Amino acid sequence: MRKKPTSKLRQTTAAGWGMASPAIVLMSLFLIVPFILAFGFSFTNQRLVSPNPTEYVGTSNFSQLLSFDILTIEPKKAESGQLIRDDDGNLTYPRVRKFTRKNPNYPELKGMKEWFSWSSGDDRVVMLAKDVIFIKALVNTVVFVLIVAPVQGGLALLLALLINQKMRFINIFRTIYFMPVVMSIIVVSILWRFIYDGDDGLLNNLLSILSFGYFEPIDWLGRTDTALGSIAAMSIWQAVGFHMVIWLSGLQTIPASLYEVADIEGATKWQKFRYVTWPGLRNTAVLVLIVITMQAFALFSQVNVMTRGGPLDSTQTLVYQAVIRGYEKQDIAGGSAISVILFLIVLSISLFQRYLTREKT
Amino acid sequence: MVDLRLKNIKKSYGTVEVIKGIDLDIKHGEFVVFVGPSGCGKSTLLRMIAGLEDISDGDLYIGDKRCNDMQPNERGIAMVFQSYALYPHMTSYENIAFGLTLAKRPKAEIEKKVKEVAGILQMEDLLDRKPAQLSGGQRQRVAIGRAIIRQPDVFLFDEPLSNLDASLRMDMRMEIGKLHADLNATMVYVTHDQVEAMTLADKIVVLNDGYVQQVGTPMELFHNPANKFVAGFIGSPKMNFFEVKIIEVSENTITVDSLDIGAIQLKNKLQFELGQNAILGIRPQHLVRQIKNEETGQITGQVQLVERLGTETIVNVKLKSGAIVIASLNQDIEIARGEALMLGFVSDDLHLFST
Numbered sequence: 157m158r159k160k161p162t163s164k165l166r167q168t169t170a171a172g173w174g175m176a177s178p179a180i181v182l183m184s185l186f187l188i189v190p191f192i193l194a195f196g197f198s199f200t201n202q203r204l205v206s207p208n209p210t211e212y213v214g215t216s217n218f219s220q221l222l223s224f225d226i227l228t229i230e231p232k233k234a235e236s237g238q239l240i241r242d243d244d245g246n247l248t249y250p251r252v253r254k255f256t257r258k259n260p261n262y263p264e265l266k267g268m269k270e271w272f273s274w275s276s277g278d279d280r281v282v283m284l285a286k287d288v289i290f291i292k293a294l295v296n297t298v299v300f301v302l303i304v305a306p307v308q309g310g311l312a313l314l315l316a317l318l319i320n321q322k323m324r325f326i327n328i329f330r331t332i333y334f335m336p337v338v339m340s341i342i343v344v345s346i347l348w349r350f351i352y353d354g355d356d357g358l359l360n361n362l363l364s365i366l367s368f369g370y371f372e373p374i375d376w377l378g379r380t381d382t383a384l385g386s387i388a389a390m391s392i393w394q395a396v397g398f399h400m401v402i403w404l405s406g407l408q409t410i411p412a413s414l415y416e417v418a419d420i421e422g423a424t425k426w427q428k429f430r431y432v433t434w435p436g437l438r439n440t441a442v443l444v445l446i447v448i449t450m451q452a453f454a455l456f457s458q459v460n461v462m463t464r465g466g467p468l469d470s471t472q473t474l475v476y477q478a479v480i481r482g483y484e485k486q487d488i489a490g491g492s493a494i495s496v497i498l499f500l501i502v503l504s505i506s507l508f509q510r511y512l513t514r515e516k517t
Numbered sequence: 518m519v520d521l522r523l524k525n526i527k528k529s530y531g532t533v534e535v536i537k538g539i540d541l542d543i544k545h546g547e548f549v550v551f552v553g554p555s556g557c558g559k560s561t562l563l564r565m566i567a568g569l570e571d572i573s574d575g576d577l578y579i580g581d582k583r584c585n586d587m588q589p590n591e592r593g594i595a596m597v598f599q600s601y602a603l604y605p606h607m608t609s610y611e612n613i614a615f616g617l618t619l620a621k622r623p624k625a626e627i628e629k630k631v632k633e634v635a636g637i638l639q640m641e642d643l644l645d646r647k648p649a650q651l652s653g654g655q656r657q658r659v660a661i662g663r664a665i666i667r668q669p670d671v672f673l674f675d676e677p678l679s680n681l682d683a684s685l686r687m688d689m690r691m692e693i694g695k696l697h698a699d700l701n702a703t704m705v706y707v708t709h710d711q712v713e714a715m716t717l718a719d720k721i722v723v724l725n726d727g728y729v730q731q732v733g734t735p736m737e738l739f740h741n742p743a744n745k746f747v748a749g750f751i752g753s754p755k756m757n758f759f760e761v762k763i764i765e766v767s768e769n770t771i772t773v774d775s776l777d778i779g780a781i782q783l784k785n786k787l788q789f790e791l792g793q794n795a796i797l798g799i800r801p802q803h804l805v806r807q808i809k810n811e812e813t814g815q816i817t818g819q820v821q822l823v824e825r826l827g828t829e830t831i832v833n834v835k836l837k838s839g840a841i842v843i844a845s846l847n848q849d850i851e852i853a854r855g856e857a858l859m860l861g862f863v864s865d866d867l868h869l870f871s872t
């Protein structure tokens with residue numbers, strides 16, 4: 157049986173709610189309501205501004221985003237069955253358009269576009285997707301996460317180990333490593349755009365000096381093969397200090413006596429790391445990797461400032477696409493559907509984290 | 518045969534001198550206990566022997582080698598920590614085998630040695646468990662096992678029993694004593710608990726203020742404390758002290774006077790001068806209840822507190838001057854709060870210290 161709260165208690169409860177209410181209102185308005193709305197919109201054809209009423213469209217937004225197919229195209233043949241070759245001796249194929257546009261034999265390919273293709277014997281195999289840009293954004297985002305998570309996590313650990321020493325002026329190093337974290341990502345991105353500049357950027361100049369002029373300047377953000385990597389490198393640098401601090405707090409929970417035992421037993425530096433430090437950091441490691449992964453999945457500002465998804469969609473990302481669709485293309489429903497997919501990906505990762513760090517019985 | 522020798526060992530943290538010059542000889546096979554109040558530098562001294570702290574000044578010899586600059590693992594020591602310092606992700610087996618694993622010994626050898634150590638400590642059934650699944654006493658056993666397996670010349674214990682409850686502490690104390698007898702190893706044991714020191718030690722080193730106050734067997738310290746600090750630290754309940762004035766000095770005797778006891782004559786053991794102030798000490802165990810004035814010395818006062826322990830009764834008696842005297846009287850005598858009580862003593866049991 158719960159006792160009825162006394163009037164004093166009720167008053168303090170009311171005061172508590174009163175004080176919490178500004179935060180509650182703001183959080184509902186800017187977090188909870190948009191979250192629910194995004195879920196709702198992703199099942200409609202909602203547009204930002206439209207004269208037509210919004211309609212429920214089921215899961216078609218999702219199937220539009222996620223459907224892909226594989227098409228095997230045989231080379232063109234002459235009447236005789238002879239393969240037709242072009243002037244260079246290469247095989248020729250009918251155009252993909254022939255299959256995806258108004259071809260009654262391939263109704264399931266309607267509206268699809270080529271994502272990439274490869275040869276298999278004489279045949280050409282084409283990967284088709286309804287929404288190639290979305291698929292590219294998904295792949296880019298996953299690649300970005302796969303680069304950033306291990307590299308940033310590892311680098312942050314290295315810095316934490318270096319900084320976790322008793323040394324004069326160590327606080328100066330701590331400050332230097334942490335400084336980029338407190339700078340606005342927009343500012344950092346603009347600065348790095350100058351650093352990456354193709355003609356007279358700091359990076360090109362530096363590499364040129366270090367190689368005594370042998371290095372040919374690269375337009376880091378203007379090439380499909382370097383743009384995403386450049387953004388990844390800059391993102392790693394920017395947030396590495398934050399994760400360094402998390403590692404540091406993990407390091408400091410390991411009792412000094414465990415290292416002293418290792419000293420008495422004659423452990424080398426590496427053995428101390430392997431047998432004492434690393435096992436003691438297990439939970440921190442899971443936390444750091446999960447946080448980095450989630451942050452990396454949310455990649456947006458850097459792309460927005462530095463490349464706007466280009467060149468040739470090589471830096472498209474999920475969040476960038478969600479924003480572009482919702483606001484530039486006014487396709488609120490499409491943007492919402494991307495957000496929901498991102499949410500599900502991140503949700504599965506955090507559930508996986510809970511699984512990894514569960515209390516072992 | 519490995520002796521341990523400390524010559525004028527000092528330790529400073531920055532400008533703060535914690536250990537101010539310690540000379541000590543520890544013979545092979547001895548059980549030596551460092552005892553002193555918290556913060557007096559016992560752990561620091563032990564950790565300097567282990568090599569976990571730098572020695573600021575002086576020389577440390579283990580055997581005939583000067584060890585000041587040797588790595589901890591080269592010194593032939595093993596240490597047991599108050600916090601056990603077990604690796605939480607390793608089983609007891611792995612914790613005990615840790616040093617051998619680091620040295621990459623063959624699996625069969627490791628297993629044989631761990632089993633042997635587990636046998637000595639009677640903990641074969643605990644080997645598969647991790648520290649979280651062990652009780653405090655069992656953890657301490659594992660920590661001791663990890664020390665034994667090193668077959669060190671010198672065992673170092675830093676308050677190994679402080680985290681255990683009273684009854685377990687007594688059991689483990691006896692086991693450590695037995696272990697010392699079985700292994701015939703040199704042991705240096707740090708504690709702030711004088712009961713542990715008295716029961717375990719061949720030789721007690723009383724530390725205070727960064728200096729050795731006295732070195733001796735437990736009974737030497739009990740019967741002949743060198744100064745007021747040692748007298749107050751060794752023995753329980755604590756020795757009673759009175760401020761006295763020397764009123765007569767002769768060749769063999771000395772007479773002191775105080776408000777609470779009156780004039781009393783005792784053997785002249787120390788050089789005191791007439792008119793000097795001094796401290797007179799008497800142990801609670803040396804006070805007996807008296808009904809009438811006898812030839813011995815007396816103290817009278819009012820009973821303030823009675824604690825009956827069965828074998829003895831501890832009474833706090835408030836004297837004329839307001840000072841409190843503690844007496845440990847035989848068995849459970851009839852006495853109540855507020856009663857007047859006369860306590861007698863013989864002058865041979867008195868100790869006289871300079872202030």
Ligand SMILES: Nc1ncnc2c1ncn2[C@@H]1O[C@H](COP(=O)(O)OP(=O)(O)O)[C@@H](O)[C@H]1O
Nearest residue numbers: 530533535553554555556557558559560561562
């Ligand atoms: N790393 C340190 N830096 C500064 N002072 C210390 C350090 N370690 C111990 N001390 C000081 O040295 C004195 C002795 O400490 P310790 O040897 O741990 O005492 P004990 O073990 O006798 O309780 C204490 O006053 C403590 O404050």
Ligand SMILES: [Mg+2]
Nearest residue numbers: 559560561676
């Ligand atoms: Mg200590």
